[in-house]
Amino acid sequence: MATLILVRHGRSTANTAGLLAGWTPGVALDERGAGQAAALPGRLVGVPLVAAVTSPLQRCRETLAPLMAARPELELHTDERIGECHYGDWSGRKLSELADEPLMKIVQQHPSAAAFPGGESMRAMQARAVESVREWNTRIEQEHGGDAIFLMCSHGDIIKSLVADALGMHLDLFQRIHVDPCSVTAIRYTPTRPFVFRLGDTGDFGSLVPGEKAPTPDKAAEDAGNAVVGGGAGAA
Template sequence: MPTLLLVRHGRSTANTSGLLAGRTPGVHLDEHGTAQAAALPGRLAPLPLAAAVHSPLERCRQTLAPLAQARPELPLHTEERINECDYGDWTGRKLAELNDEPLMAAVQQHPSAVAFPGGETMRGMQARAVEAVRDWNERIEKEHGADAAYLMCSHGDVIKALVADALGMHLDLFQRVHVEPCSVTVIRYTPLRPFLLRLGDTGDLSSLAPRGEDAGTGVPQAGGGGTAAVGGGA
């Protein structure tokens, strides 16, 4: 079965503004995110890829644009099922404000029970993304062989949910996973079990340096105080 490279989109203007972008249109990569995307082809240069699949949102298309330019032969596909979580009424709000919402405790501790008001459930988000991966695994193997590798560019919570599935973790534990913008997570699927080969690999350890709250957002860094950033953080 194929090897899947999960790429989170590069840092966006919403990430640096401390907003929960969700499916808000017009959210683009910021200057740093654009540089991250520009570096992606070099990071992936040693790897043959059968296809690249992306969420329909602009920030994912922007992240893969340099890769598509560097590899014009690489097939690109849009996949609605790896779209960002539909956060409903939470979409576009400041993360610092959402921390005071009663639902946030469940998002942190019991996400399998969460239904965002006016949006979708976190269980539904995971189910659709896992279904997409299963379908694409079958398609890639049929067209390119069991040793093929392909890429999906998606969003923080979606990728975390896919990692939880691959590890056999309950969704209630997925907030223990963190993936940086433009990081690469690699899962090799086999008939017996998936293997997590890389998790949130950026080739850059600077994000591990203590820095308190993310500058200008009021959002604690990942793992700070035990909380996880909804949407994945910056």
């Protein structure tokens, strides 16, 4: 069966501002995110990709731009089903402010029961993303064979929910998964079960080294035992 490479978009201006972007238009990569995107073609050298699928949001399209320039033969598709969670009234708000919302406790501890005001539920988010992956797997295998490898560029919560599905984890456990900006996750789907070969791989282990670090919104959330909704900005 096909192998899927999931790439989270590079660090965005919303990530560094501590905002929950959602589908807010005009959210671009910041300088570091652009550098992460520029490095992506080199990280995937030798991987025989047959297709790329992207979320329609700007930060994902910008992340794939260097890869598409390096591989002009690669076909690019857009699929709204792997677009960011529809956070509704929460979109564009500061994560530090949202931390005090009663719903945040549900998002952290019981996400399968969480539905964003004016937006969608986390169950619906996962369902549409899984449906997209399953359909693309079938299409890619039919067109390119069982050893084909394809790529999807998406968002933190989407990728975490797909990994949870692949691992057979309940959605209520998906906040235990972490994927940094421009990280690579690889899942191979077989007739009986998926296999997760890479998870949130950036090739950079600097964030694991103890020491004095500047405080970040991500670190503050994680120190409190919470996941960063939307995925966070990664290492400082």
